[in-house]
Amino acid sequence: MIAKPLPTEVMSPLLQLLGYLAWCVLLLCIARTIWVGGQLAARMYREEAVEGLVGALAAALLLSTASGLAVAVIPK
Numbered sequence: 001m002i003a004k005p006l007p008t009e010v011m012s013p014l015l016q017l018l019g020y021l022a023w024c025v026l027l028l029c030i031a032r033t034i035w036v037g038g039q040l041a042a043r044m045y046r047e048e049a050v051e052g053l054v055g056a057l058a059a060a061l062l063l064s065t066a067s068g069l070a071v072a073v074i075p076k
Helices: 008-042 051-073
Strands: none
Touching: 008 051
């Protein structure tokens, strides 16, 4: 069964909302990366984990993958 395209009245606000959500998540990822960078600078001489940086980068990767999937799934 082929999905019918959604009307413009529905798609336009939906895509705008998804765009705002993507920007908010990317801003949070950037803020988290800056925060973890500050922590790494403060803990330069300690041997502590850096999973915060990996988590922020994983969230940015997940967002980029999710937006690509959303473009493929949402009918035009």
